[in-house]
Amino acid sequence: NAGVTQTPKFRVLKTGQSMTLLCAQDMNHEYMYWYRQDPGMGLRLIHYSVGEGTTAKGEVPDGYNVSRLKKQNFLLGLESAAPSQTSVYFCASSPQDYGYTFGSGTRLTVV
């Protein structure tokens, strides 16, 4: 089925470790996004991309890096994980009319 696929679905990291979250979409969407969801805070935009090879900072970019080398993939990296980055991470993609399609999320715990 067409959609947004996130890997992994769950991960536990130790403080200071690094990891990369992968997001892949097969809908040929131009725009892709990474959000984090925390209790009582809704979703907050970390980084986004408006096309292959472009990225930009969102509301809460500190501690994260992203890359979009291919149109269908958007990677989110944590270089040195901190407990404050414990969250559920959602990737989304959209054409230009804000019809977001979300992935099913990655639950990350940093201990």
Next chain:
Amino acid sequence: AQSVTQLGSHVSVSEGALVLLRCNYSSSVPPYLFWYVQYPNQGLQLLLKYTTGATLVKGINGFEAEFKKSETSFHLTKPSAHMSDAAEYFCAVTEGSVNQFYFGTGTSLTVIP
């Protein structure tokens, strides 16, 4: 600056009763407004959206919302709740910039048999 306020972090209704989830926004220009639903351990799914035109918007699963500029509101309603409607609902607003898309903090809907 834009913002979204969802009144009531938890709402409970009986099966068959009216569902009303409240959303108020602030925006300096005519906004685009959205409602999303999130089922447990899943991503968000678009229920409906208002961009321009008719202020009463119909979405999936029998939900609808009305854009009321004078009240800066975009409340979500459904005439008769089903057990399958139990989920988290998010209101969102944007003024048109891709990086200025703000979500509310969510309302958890419980449907009582």
